Amino acid sequence: MLRPAGPKTAPRKAHRKKRQPKIVAREGSPMLRRFMRSPLVRLAHVAIVASFVLAACKKPPSVANVDATSPALDSGSDTSVTRDSGSDASATLDSGSDASSPSATPYGKLTERAHLRCSVLAKAKTPNYLANRDLTTSFVDGDDLLALVNRSPQGALSPDYAPSDMVDVVRFEAKTPVECDRWQCLRKDAATAMKALLAAMAKAGYPGHIESVYRSYAAQCATFQGWVHRSDFCSAAEQSALPGHSQHQLGTTIDLFTQEWKAGGETVFRQGFGCTKGGKWLQEHSWEHGFVFPYPIHPDDVHEKEDCVARADHDIPINPKTGYRYEHWHVRYIGAADAKAFHEASSAKPAREPSAITLEQWIREKRGLRGDTDLSVCDGCNCGACATLAGSAGVCGARAIPLDDAGLPTPPEGETKIVSARLATPAEAAKWPGTVVAVEVEAAPRTLTQPPFVSPTGPGFPDAAISTATFVPLPKTLPRDYPALAGAVRIGVRLPGDAANRYKYSFGIGDFRATAIYNRANLLVPAQEGKKLYLVPLPRASGPIELRVLKGGAPVGDPVSVEAKSP
Secondary structure (H helix, E strand, O other): OOOHHHHHHHHOOOOOOOOOOOOOOOOOOOHHHHOOOOOOHHHHHHHHHHHHHHHHHHOOOOOHOOOOOOEEEEEOOEEEEEEOOOOOOOOOOEEOOOEEOOOOOOOEEEEEEOEEEEEHHHOOOOOOOOOOHHHEEEHHHOOOOOOOOOOHHHHHOOOOOOOOOOOOOOOOOOOOOHHHHHEEEHHHHHHHHHHHHHHHHHOOOOOOOEEEOOHHHHHHHHHHHHHHOOOHHHHHOOOOOOOOHHHHOOEEEEEEEEEEHOOOOOOOOOOOOOOOOOHHHHHHHHHHOEEEEEOOOOOHHHHOOOOOOEOOOOOOOOOOOOOOOOOOOOOOOOOOHHHHHHHHHHOOOOOOOOOOOOHHHHHHHHHHHOOOOOOEEOOOOOOOOOHHHHHOOOOOOOOOOEEEOOOOOOOOOOOOOOEEEEEOOOOOOOOOOOEEEEEEEOOOOOEEEEEOOOOOOOOOOOOOOOHHHHOOOOOOOOOOOOOOOOOOEEEEEEEOOOOOOOEEEEOOOOHHHHHHHHOOOOOOOOOOOOEEEEEEOOOOOOOOEEEEEEEEOEEEEEEEEEEEOOO
């Protein structure tokens, strides 16, 4: 998937604020196609494809059989190991009074492919890489039209996955995956549906233009490696998706525009397509042909007057519910029946409602998964808000969620406790208009937490109307709830006069620098290990304030009290 320049374009640059911590990557850029045409990238791409062809031969290749000139592809033992983490794999999340545990295998069967990997992502003399297990492990069945492909370790396609039923979208002739690196290809059913969609577009007066369709793991590897060589890993991750994490590899995804839009600018990947008549027609009618839009504008970012563009008074790098910026041209085929069902579900909530769902949340609900999404795979750019299948051997160590063979978080090594609590000093309170409590919390390794994350510099709980169930993460955005997630630890707060055992205010114990962006979603994130001090901005209070550890929404341990002084 190619992506717009986003905040680098003139309209948004003027409103850019201090940059948020780098959490996840955008999947492309307007310059990507020009970059892909460069000789060096083409050479790397050819070498990678050649290696994939060798790997597909009946006689498994040894290391010596693989083209040693390939700059991006390593080869190992060629053995593939499939491990079924089925009925004997128990869920590892504790359940509170209002948080149920997911099924034991919500992501599917774990499969490891040890013989192919993209070397630019492997450990080298750089702080940025993916652990080998995150590179070679996949839970995703790419043939499933509702495959959950995203930025997480659980959402990665296998390096050797390619659809077996692809056709070129011009002649509708069957093509092999290798041939589809030269032709524009889709899976047969998706191509048939696309043909009908294009006919409907033309009939409505908006002839279509296809910019990008199937893209192999090899092509994505070469592209990402080229960006790394051109700049650095984290900058590359802002321009190009990590191989295996692109929906284009499914063979059911299209970057689709109108011919009028194509002729109207230097690049089709510019802002505004969703506001054109053709773009709006696609938003309204693509589901009728089995296609949906996986990457809408986040509710907090929808413009005050137009729901086809983002507002400009704040700048958040991604939509945390999807892991990417919005794209009004990225359409994915999921079949007519499911597209209709998703259209009905997503249309039930206005675009500005915080509870509005994306394709990801819809698929997660069908699988019994709690939370809006999963954290992105650890790559060294997003420590404190990432997950890994490699445990402590991952690039972020303890600042990550370690996952088990079912893709579920591993249990913590102990319990979380409140060490001490006091009123914050004036310097700590940072002119917060209400009461600020300083609470020291000790969390065991592998403890999980969830939003909201608070700070005296904002956001926080400024008055009684703003609680965990009505939290406002950004100015001029609607309040939203953060239902307790199984296994997640938060600190609950009960102010004087509140009902007994009702902790109206609760906050997460993650690294605020890395987690503030996720106040706009509800998901599991790693808690800060060991003793950490948290400053809790509350409404002005007088009398005893009670704090208590909440796990899955249920109180655990003994409460701790702080006496708030009268103003």
